[in-house]
Amino acid sequence: MQDLLKVAMPKGRIYKQASKLFREAGLSIPEEMDDSRKLIIPVPEARMEFIMAKPVDVPTYVEYGVADIGVVGKDVLMEENRDVYELLDLGIARCRMSVIGLPDWEPVLNPRVATKYPNVASQYFRELGQQVEVIKLNGSIELAPLIGLADRIVDMVETGSTIRENGLMEHEQIFAITSRLIANRVSYRMKNDAIQALCDRLQPVIAAASTVVTK
Numbered sequence: 001m002q003d004l005l006k007v008a009m010p011k012g013r014i015y016k017q018a019s020k021l022f023r024e025a026g027l028s029i030p031e032e033m034d035d036s037r038k039l040i041i042p043v044p045e046a047r048m049e050f051i052m053a054k055p056v057d058v059p060t061y062v063e064y065g066v067a068d069i070g071v072v073g074k075d076v077l078m079e080e081n082r083d084v085y086e087l088l089d090l091g092i093a094r095c096r097m098s099v100i101g102l103p104d105w106e107p108v109l110n111p112r113v114a115t116k117y118p119n120v121a122s123q124y125f126r127e128l129g130q131q132v133e134v135i136k137l138n139g140s141i142e143l144a145p146l147i148g149l150a151d152r153i154v155d156m157v158e159t160g161s162t163i164r165e166n167g168l169m170e171h172e173q174i175f176a177i178t179s180r181l182i183a184n185r186v187s188y189r190m191k192n193d194a195i196q197a198l199c200d201r202l203q204p205v206i207a208a209a210s211t212v213v214t215k
């Protein structure tokens with residue numbers, strides 16, 4: 001019998017798209033999982049157990065092996081820099097990481113940059129050779145330039161509504177973001193058949209979805 005796969009699934013934005021993808025790949029994810037407050041959901045028919053996680057914690061669960069695989073945004077992978085395998089680009093939860101500020105922003109010496117992603121922001125400005133002071137915030141990042149906490153922010157842009165509604169401007173795009181399927185290094189060897197079988201089911205669904213997006 002195939003190994004049981006423990007899957008760290010992010011609650012929130014990614015969940016809806018990831019569960020749709022898994023269902024289209026023929027995995028019997030129960031409908032009640034969509035609204036449940038349960039944190040561990042066994043799906044014996046699919047030989048899986050879902051661990052409902054805060055998105056930023058998914059790579060931690062996978063690195064420590066309490067989950068064999070997980071679904072996570074590339075933004076979180078870049079920020080957390082955990083020792084995990086990145087197996088598949090799932091092509092869902094598309095957005096981008098950008099440098100944002102007021103439209104009339106003028107360069108200053110040692111600008112302050114507010115962000116939920118201090119590692120990504122520090123590396124980006126370091127590679128540009130620009131010295132900045134990074135301020136870590138946990139949400140409503142767009143407030144920072146409006147109230148004078150920071151000169152610029154590094155944050156996610158999806159539809160662009162948040163920056164538009166707050167009179168901000170996207171100055172530079174840093175990288176494109178989609179969600180990825182990641183695996184624990186040991187699980188990838190020990191449960192390779194089950195992980196490979198899952199990837200084989202997901203790949204055609206991802207390919208079909210990407211032709212729709214690019215058409």
Ligand SMILES: Nc1ncnc2c1ncn2[C@@H]1O[C@H](COP(=O)(O)OP(=O)(O)OP(=O)(O)O)[C@@H](O)[C@H]1O
Pocket residue numbers: 010011012013014054055056072073074075076093094095156157158159177178179
């Ligand atoms: N508009 C968006 N803003 C932020 N993240 C987005 C957006 N669109 C897609 N994403 C992706 O969704 C992932 C999870 O976002 P979500 O808002 O659910 O998590 P979170 O910010 O950690 O929320 P919470 O504070 O509820 O845990 C991000 O890491 C990113 O990859």
Ligand SMILES: O=P(O)(O)OC[C@H]1O[C@H](OP(=O)(O)OP(=O)(O)O)[C@H](O)[C@@H]1O
Pocket residue numbers: 138139140141142155156157158159160161162163
């Ligand atoms: O381009 P848009 O479609 O407007 O999406 C981008 C916004 O969405 C995210 O915030 P989120 O809703 O996660 O709230 P937060 O302020 O708590 O991070 C992100 O931090 C931006 O503020």
